[in-house]
Amino acid sequence: MPGSPPPATEACIFCRLLRDRSMVPYWVAETERAFAFLDLRPLRPGHALVIPKTHTLDLASVSPEDWRAVSDLVLDVQRRLRRSLGTTGENLVVASGPGSEQSVFHLHVHVIPRTETDGLALSAWWETKVGQPSREELVRLSERVRR
Numbered sequence: 630m631p632g633s634p635p636p637a638t639e640a641c642i643f644c645r646l647l648r649d650r651s652m653v654p655y656w657v658a659e660t661e662r663a664f665a666f667l668d669l670r671p672l673r674p675g676h677a678l679v680i681p682k683t684h685t686l687d688l689a690s691v692s693p694e695d696w697r698a699v700s701d702l703v704l705d706v707q708r709r710l711r712r713s714l715g716t717t718g719e720n721l722v723v724a725s726g727p728g729s730e731q732s733v734f735h736l737h738v739h740v741i742p743r744t745e746t747d748g749l750a751l752s753a754w755w756e757t758k759v760g761q762p763s764r765e766e767l768v769r770l771s772e773r774v775r776r
């Protein structure tokens with residue numbers, strides 16, 4: 630239809646990578662439903678992204694089948710990173726939805742390989758952000774979430 634915005638898959642950089650694999654020679658693993666490649670702006674060497682092959686905005690809209698496929702490929706990538714890079718840990722990060730600072734609107738899981746001495750200091754940052762709710766507040770909040 631003239632004048633209408635392009636379908637999400639045409640505007641989406643990850644869908645473009647999936648259609649034209651020559652754009653992503655730094656891919657690392659693939660299954661029928663999911664694809665993994667290195668992040669152009671890695672927090673650590675080997676920092677990879679795992680995405681569903683179907684254009685999916687975020688966790689609220691991913692199908693259970695695609696989420697399982699992404700999760701399975703995350704495990705595969707984790708093993709590949711430890712084997713090939715000698716890393717000893719990982720952090721997984723997913724930004725999902727408008728409140729999450731998601732920047733590419735095709736669901737992706739960051740797999741960030743870690744070592745004890747890599748200096749990323751995620752725990753130090755975390756400690757500056759955590760709250761200190763009372764036990765009563767935690768109970769009230771958990772009741773609200775269980776409803």
Ligand SMILES: [Zn+2]
Binds near residue numbers: 637638641644
């Ligand atoms: Zn997409």
